Structure formats: C-alpha cells, structure tokens
Amino acid sequence: MAALDVAGVSHSYGQKKALDDVSFSIAPSTFTVLLGLNGAGKTTLFSLISHLYNTRHGAIRVFGHDISQTPGEALRRLGIVFQARTLDLDLSVFQNLSYHASLHGIGSAEARQRINAVLDTVEMAGRLGDKARSLSGGQMRRIEIARALLHRPPLLLLDEATVGLDVQSRAGILANIRRLVAAEGISAFWATHLIDEVDEGDHVVVLDEGRVAADARVSEVVRATGAKDIGEAFAKLCRKPSATGVERST
Known part of the structure; x- marks a missing residue:
C-alpha cells in the first residue's frame, strides 16, 4: 500500500488552474x-x-484512506509542518506540544513521555520551559517537527x-x-x-x-x-x- 497516492488531482482558483491532473504515489x-x-x-x-x-477533482489517499471520504x-x-510558523509565541515549548497532544486525545501522563521523546529526537531536549518566542527560527522549526511527530504518524x-x-x-x-x-x-x-x-x-x-x-x-x-x-x-x-x-x- 502506498503511503500517499495522488490520482488525477486538479485544482483551480477561479479561472487560474493551480494543479492539472496531478498523479503520483510514494x-x-x-x-x-x-x-x-x-x-x-x-x-x-x-x-x-x-x-x-x-478535493473536487481526483482522489488523495493516505495509506489507503481517502482524504475526502474518511x-x-x-x-x-499525517504529521504536517506548514511553511508558515504556527507556534504560539506566548506559550512555552511544553505548552505548545501539550495542546497539540490534547487535540489528539493523548492523556497528560503519556503526553509528557511523548513530548520528552520527540524533543530528544529533534535534538531539543531540555527546552521544555522555554517560551517559543525565545527560540531561533531553526529551533522553532524543530519544535514544529516534534509537534508533528507527537501522535506517531507514519x-x-x-x-x-x-x-x-x-x-x-x-x-x-x-x-x-x-x-x-x-x-x-x-x-x-x-x-x-x-x-x-x-x-x-x-x-x-x-x-x-x-x-x-x-x-x-x-x-x-x-x-x-x-x-x-x-x-x-x-x-x-x-x-x-x-x-x-x-x-x-x-
């Protein structure tokens, strides 16, 4: 099964076609x-x-699950890191990650364990209490990657x-x-x-x-x-x- 299957996807903004029959799989x-x-x-x-x-034209499946139907x-x-920065700058690293964990239904005790693990994975261990606004651009990006990994997406x-x-x-x-x-x-x-x-x-x-x-x-x-x-x-x-x-x- 493909991790991602994009089949015949097209998308337009008004008269401007942004995607035209895009198909591939990974x-x-x-x-x-x-x-x-x-x-x-x-x-x-x-x-x-x-x-x-x-998705109005074509189909997108993530490990066999159609993004439109299910x-x-x-x-x-999916774990997603967008181009624009999405951390709450007034919250600490721990608070940013805890909020995301709660959205995925991860309990507080397990969330703390996962947060420590993903911060270690992205080489940001020990930064739990730091305010997001105190981090450099590269450090913020690492935290966003850690956040995307919290719910263990494939x-x-x-x-x-x-x-x-x-x-x-x-x-x-x-x-x-x-x-x-x-x-x-x-x-x-x-x-x-x-x-x-x-x-x-x-x-x-x-x-x-x-x-x-x-x-x-x-x-x-x-x-x-x-x-x-x-x-x-x-x-x-x-x-x-x-x-x-x-x-x-x-």
Missing part, C-alpha cells in the same frame, strides 16, 4: 522530494493532502520546512528528517525549491506550473533528461525561463 518508509519553483503548486497540493482544501482516518496518519508532510533559515539550520533539519526515515521507518514528503536539498538517492516529484514533469528516482530523472545532475535536469523540465537559474541554498 512508498512507505521513503524520503520523497516535491521539487518545484515558487508558484508551481506545491503549497496547493499540500493544502489538498492535509484537507485544508476540499478524512479522520487519513489525517490521523507520514510526514513538510512544506518548505527550511524557508528563511541559515545554511547550518537547513542542513541540520534536513539531516534530522532523513535520520527519522531511516531509523523509524516513517515516510517523509519534503517540498522545496532548493536543489541542494535533493540527494541522488531520493525519489523526486518535479512539479512545474501545476503539472508533474517527472516522477522517479533522481538518478533516473537525470538520465532521462540527458543532464549532468538534478539541477540541470530541473532546468530542462521547467518551462519558466527563470528555471535556468536554479536556486541553491547559500
């Missing part, structure tokens, strides 16, 4: 990159997968999780997610516009102006496009002229 226990320029439709797709928007079962299997969605962070913070967060996939067997679906966040062994879904331009292992995409690397392949696959200046983290 296997369990894998790290998959959704690669696309800004405006390619990545956030719209994530909004549909997370049921912020209703949203509770599908969402229970699939993580991360929408531009390193946006606005420095190189060291980006590398640390990305490495942490890759370790989770390897150690815990979860699946991660990582949306980015940065070529540097793609490894040769990754499965990559290239989204260009709302359409799937490639869906394969990175090495296969490079070979199929006759490129020397994924950066050059991405530039060839994207129709926007700006794609020739592929963005890399600096």
Whole structure:
C-alpha cells in the first residue's frame, strides 16, 4: 500500500488552474522530494493532502484512506509542518506540544513521555520551559517537527520546512528528517525549491506550473533528461525561463 497516492488531482482558483491532473504515489518508509519553483503548486497540493482544501477533482489517499471520504482516518496518519510558523509565541515549548497532544486525545501522563521523546529526537531536549518566542527560527522549526511527530504518524508532510533559515539550520533539519526515515521507518514528503536539498538517492516529484514533469528516482530523472545532475535536469523540465537559474541554498 502506498503511503500517499495522488490520482488525477486538479485544482483551480477561479479561472487560474493551480494543479492539472496531478498523479503520483510514494512508498512507505521513503524520503520523497516535491521539487518545484515558487508558484508551481506545491503549497496547493499540500493544502489538498492535509484537507485544508476540499478535493473536487481526483482522489488523495493516505495509506489507503481517502482524504475526502474518511478524512479522520487519513489525517490521523499525517504529521504536517506548514511553511508558515504556527507556534504560539506566548506559550512555552511544553505548552505548545501539550495542546497539540490534547487535540489528539493523548492523556497528560503519556503526553509528557511523548513530548520528552520527540524533543530528544529533534535534538531539543531540555527546552521544555522555554517560551517559543525565545527560540531561533531553526529551533522553532524543530519544535514544529516534534509537534508533528507527537501522535506517531507514519507520514510526514513538510512544506518548505527550511524557508528563511541559515545554511547550518537547513542542513541540520534536513539531516534530522532523513535520520527519522531511516531509523523509524516513517515516510517523509519534503517540498522545496532548493536543489541542494535533493540527494541522488531520493525519489523526486518535479512539479512545474501545476503539472508533474517527472516522477522517479533522481538518478533516473537525470538520465532521462540527458543532464549532468538534478539541477540541470530541473532546468530542462521547467518551462519558466527563470528555471535556468536554479536556486541553491547559500
């Protein structure tokens, strides 16, 4: 069973089509990159997968559960890190995570155990009492990842999780997610516009102006496009002229 199956999904904002017959699937226990320029439709797709928007055309299934027909079962299997910061800055790390645990029906004693465990996982142990506003951008992102892991979902969605962070913070967060996939067997679906966040062994879904331009292992995409690397392949696959200046983290 696929961790995520997207079949024939289209979505429009008025007359503007943001997604056009998007189809792909990702296997369990894998790290998959959704690669696309800004405006390619990545956030719209994530909004549909997370049921912020209703799916009117096509189907989305999370471990076999249709997000439109059985949203509770599908969402229970998702951990989501949105692009925008979503921590309550006036609450402590513990309070932010405890509130999320209560939304998932996790009792206080178990919640504390899970909170300690996920903070250790994201290398933020010992920060329970810190106010969220006292944390750096990278630390806030780690707490948001910890929060997404609290209910032990088998699939993580991360929408531009390193946006606005420095190189060291980006590398640390990305490495942490890759370790989770390897150690815990979860699946991660990582949306980015940065070529540097793609490894040769990754499965990559290239989204260009709302359409799937490639869906394969990175090495296969490079070979199929006759490129020397994924950066050059991405530039060839994207129709926007700006794609020739592929963005890399600096």
